[in-house]
Amino acid sequence: DTGVSQNPRHKITKRGQNVTFRCDPISEHNRLYWYRQTLGQGPEFLTYFQNEAQLEKSRLLSDRFSAERPKGSFSTLEIQRTEQGDSAMYLCASSLSSGGTDTQYFGPGTRLTVL
């Protein structure tokens, strides 16, 4: 399967713990995005990378959240001191920016439950 992959698919944690999610984009895609989706809502943008540079961060991304894409390939999203309000589906998407419309392809998501 050459699509976007995310690990783990599900994560249950206790409030106050740190969690880290991984996203592997489609090979050769230079852009990588993180979104968060809660029940009954559309995905909300968190942050995005072009290659290894983090170019934009949403106001939703509090200082407990950090994302990296160290070699311009896979990315990690870490949430420190998790809160119950962090429970959501975390979606990763990738695209190839080529001057035209860079279609974003989504991974299956990581579902986080904070107890």
Add this chain to the structure above:
Amino acid sequence: RKEVEQDPGPFNVPEGATVAFNCTYSNSASQSFFWYRQDCRKEPKLLMSVYSSGNEDGRFTAQLNRASQYISLLIRDSKLSDSATYLCVVKKAGTALIFGKGTTLSVSS
């Protein structure tokens, strides 16, 4: 006001029906427009891009009115497999996608 607003759902229609979804966006700087489809507990998948001239893909027709900042999706001859949530999406140049809340469609036999 949310940047992208969609018809509240759910839409419950019989097989074979024609159904239309509407969407408005608030930022006139938006440059690209899409409809994504999301099945229950799955990731969003691109259904179609939306162009100013309107575009069609089989039973699906999308329209864009930049002056009114309005996007629509028409599904003809609904199938059971069309049951899903349809997300209206806009994008400014070089930035992320902005999603509406989605409209749920349920097609019954």
